[in-house]
Amino acid sequence: YSLYPHTRLGYLFYQRQVKKARERYPHGHSAPQPCRFPGVKILPIPVLSNNYSYLVIDTGSGRAAVVDPSDPLAVQAAVEEERVMLEAIFCTHKHWGADLPVRRDHSGGNAALRQQHSSCKVYGSTLDAIPELT
Structure with missing residues (x-):
């Protein structure tokens, strides 16, 4: 398991799994x-296979x-289907380091969602170097 969350090989495997x-x-x-x-209302959104x-x-509101x-x-x-305004992103953690070009794990949607929702704030641990923290 330690190869998966901490290496380029794990990151590439993850990208393949998303696709x-x-x-x-x-x-x-x-x-x-x-x-x-x-x-x-709390809506679970299925991602990946599990x-x-x-x-x-x-x-x-x-x-x-x-x-x-x-x-x-x-x-x-889901945001569009529910017709809501996305105001915040909460990231519990991430796996891959800042040296990788795109981090598609728990924080993988931060940048794209902030582009679509410019006033949206991103919250998470600075120790985890969550991308797009505000």
Whole structure:
């Protein structure tokens, strides 16, 4: 496992897995149901073949945050379908170092989503060197 999260080989393997998962599961690997609480909706977004990002929606205001946006295309599709304004990205961690050109793991969608949602803030640990932190 230590090769996967810390090396170029692991990063290349991950990129290949993202591509294969998009081809195999164009609408996600499962059909998860949202969780609803008073004023809040949490929508799991299937990514890869066995992982999730989460869109957390303030149902009163239509504002939202996403947790670990691995696949920006899947997250953006959910944002559009829910008709919400993405205001924040929360990254729990990332795997590959800053020397790699694109980090498509838990923080893989940060840059693309910030381009589409310019006022969106990115939160995460500075120790993890999360890309696009604001």
